[in-house]
Amino acid sequence: MEPVISLNSSAIQCTSLSSSAPIWQDVLAQAITGELLAAMNYTSLSEICDDPEEVADALEHAAGERGHAAAFAAEGRKIGVEVSSNVEGMHWKRLREAFMHCIAERDFIGCLMVHEIMQESFAVASYSRLANVGPGSLGKTFARIAAEEEEHVDHAMAILRAERAQDVQRFDEKVHRLHLDVMTTLAKMLAKECKDGHCEVCHGNCVKPSLFEVSLSAAALRGASLEQYLKTLDMLGLPGEVTLAWVAQLPV
């Protein structure tokens, strides 16, 4: 006798996640938007690379980021939600503009600083936290993608360290200049409350106050992101007392 309803694992997961599905829908919407933005950034980066290998690398990374976005969308479907994205959303648009400013100046190093040091610190730290609380394949997908993003950062770090060795002061000043723009935007995104209005990515009200329902909090995501950012700057060799003041001055 055939069962009336096929009790496959996805269906079970879908049922058990029904109450928290709207939260994951918004979390995934932010993640997908971030990944699509990253794909756009790498595509733009490929256009200012002179070395064919660098062009290939950038395009490969862009494809990888699109793959991440697709993986997150698939996770949304597994829990029964359609996840939208909006790279024109207030904060994401500003992050894209900061990156495109570097592109306009054909500033390869500036692009790496914005994307790899700042945006990826945010992504790696957030995904790692989400991996810890995400149920089933959702958590595993966040963990896998966090690990892949970390590899991107490692690759960029070698280039950035070599660049810093050439002129420490100039390098650090540039990081600070970009920090003021990009990290200020990321800090606003991660603030407990969206003081500048709706982010234009969440499908309803802001998801942050509801994160506790999935054992998360905006404070923990922000803390983990800033910790990752500071550690990344430490690895580049920037003085800890200087970067501490930068982070302390970010908006909350």
Next chain:
Amino acid sequence: MGGAVASVAGRGQTIEQVDFALVGHQESWKAVADVLAVLRGPKHAPLPDDEIKDILPWIPPRAVCHVEVRSVVNAKTGGAKARGLYIDSFIPPDRLEAAYVRENLARVRGAAACAIKAGAKIASLGGFSSILIEGNFDQLPERHNTVFTTGNTLTVGFIVQGVKKMCALEDRNIGRATLLIVGATGDVGSGCARCLAPIVKRVLLSARNLERLRRLAAELEADGVQVEVATDLRQFSVEADIVICAASLASSSLLLGRVAPHAIVCDAGYPKNLSPSAEMPGAKVFFGGLGQITGGLSFAPDFHGILNRHPFPDVVHGCLLEGMALALEGRFEPFSQGRGFITQERVEEIVAVATKHGIYLAPLYNADGPVEDKIDCQTEWVEGMSGEAKAPLGAML
């Protein structure tokens, strides 16, 4: 702070010369808030308390500011000076208990790694940093060219000096006194016992570990000292005239009935939390183990009165002063390591080094203010400090 240090730090570069590193943490949320307020600068509003509590646990150990200490040796020609860093392990003030020991050890290790990375020749471990590592120096990262000291020997030196000074101020005959040491088997407690036992009438030793108490008692008795040991203060047969609390007491009321009504009480614990209480109105309580730099102390950025939240200028915990004194002397050696090795000779040696460079016992004070009637200009009470800042709770350096 020397202009050179400040300007180099301002360019975002590591200073070339790092003689010493001071590893510490903040003891209260108020202290954390003040540190962050300095870092945020006057253009930014202070962070709300809830944001501070959210953010602090995520800050990795790192340098907070540059420190410069000057010696009084050859002061007319500029004097010797040593440059260093204050490195905060960012242990949250509400996570100092045993439940967080692993997490805190990791933070101390991280702070130690910062000292090594900065090229510090000597690093002093302040507050819980030394307590956590005491006897476990192998838990620190591979050392390279940085040596570590707990700084406990100079702390003992200033405690002993403070007790003697208080006895003189109160016209007490220390030779007739019964001395109680709470936390006697710790590095600082046992060091105090070795230094003071020979000059008092009787010694009462209290700690949690009876076996260690007995070992210390046997050591002192071999030199003809009268010793009693107890794991509970109520077990002693006599009252104490002088008390050194080398371990923090939950409340000074625990001493009630165990000490003479006019006992001299030295709060040498960490954090310092004994106050002159209504229950013991005659007791003379003072904070021990603190020294004062007279040659000059500066910070970049300026953390004066923030990191060293004492009511007198340039007062610093002895444990951190030990590293600074050794740096001024050019002796980059692990002067204090392990537990139970502090002797009178070693104390005299480090006190002599500190004194040579103008680092002396700090004016005696407690939570209510100075306990000395006459205070000269060097030790003038800092009237401008807020009530909170006057209270030494939260003092890191």
